[in-house]
Amino acid sequence: MKNLFIVFTLLLVSSSYAQQKTNKLPQGFVYITDYIPNIQTDIRYYGSDNFIGKPVKGYTKEVAIFTKSATEALAKVEKELNSKNLGLKIFDAYRPQRAVNHFKQWATAINDTLTKAKYYPSVDKRNLFKDGYIASKSGHSRGSTIDLTIIDLKTKKELDMGTIFDFLGPQSAHDYTGVNTTQRKNRALLKSVMVKYGFKPYAKEWWHYTYKNEPYKETYFDFIIQ
Template sequence: MKSLTYLLLFLISINTGLTQEKNLPKDFVYIKEQIPDIKLDIRYAGSNNFIGKPVNSYQKPVGILSKPATEALEKVQNDLMSQGYCLKIFDAYRPQTAVNHFIEWARNPADTLTKAKFYPEVAKKDLFQLGYIASKSGHSRGSTIDLTIMDAKTGKELDMGSGYDFFGDISHHNTDKITKEQKANRSLLKRIMIKNGFRPYPEEWWHYTLRNEPYPETYFDFPVR
């Protein structure tokens, strides 16, 4: 009787989409399942981000990527682990609904709660023009990642010269506003990411996209959960 009950519960979970696999379209995976020792700090699932609150469609602090991007990221992680480092992920796949939330926030000039921390020298009205916010994001195609490097033993992030999602020149790859050590840390990340098939975004040291991404023209909108 007990076995029959478990079978019925399993069938119900499948039919109602409660199994984890049912949350994702084909060829998408949870990063942690593929790379268990990677660290996650999914900022848009909480309030430590430039909006100052959880972003729409981020229902859980999990990282999702296309399978090819995850496989390439695993190679990056292995390279870094051999040197005593580890990857920390800030964001991966991003639903279009979340991007729409960014757009709504950017169009509200009265909401400057996070300005001092994330964009002290940039006018909020200029965030679109300067390329910090877009109506379509590469993240929604499922093969773009925001990340940094941390010490595998201490868990301390390497000093990159600016924080994640800081909107300003100091976050650009070609900035002259950072120290030699900070530049070397960025170069380490950039070199290993490029080696394993990712391309950098000039304005954001943390942002990389798989060169041969599987869905270059598709913008997904399933929730992060």
């Protein structure tokens, strides 16, 4: 009887913890790793290894949040890649509007070129809005857009895509012809498997995909990532 009481108590505690964790998010949103436990994450805007060179507003924890329906589709992508001894690594998923505002502020600070050599060597910072690399609104804030790449499950290394994530320049475009055969093949693999399970690519960025059936097409959220 005592053992049954202990088990029942543990179940109640576990259920309570899960409910508390879920309650942190608006309805329809989930933590991706709750649904895809083995998926890799490297949330770049939580730290300083990104195109603005510092942590971004709204990222208080290194977790990936996504809409539930988009996460369920992403799980199918991961499963197929796992069958090939590959997997996904997420750089960014849901992004608060305040983070987008932070990007806008950075883009207008023309003299702040700390990360230019690494992230936008051939692009004039004054043209980032015009060229489509920075915007006042982002699909990420609707909760169903994601930035990601493919890794080798054995080594955990990223496949060579020709540029780093968030490289702002023509080299990151899907139709860029200057990548080598391996890089082109890797980009094509990511694109084909993402499209297969309902995601559409962004032409200028090989890592950027939006779930076609996104549930909040007109809503831009601003809740903090925590």
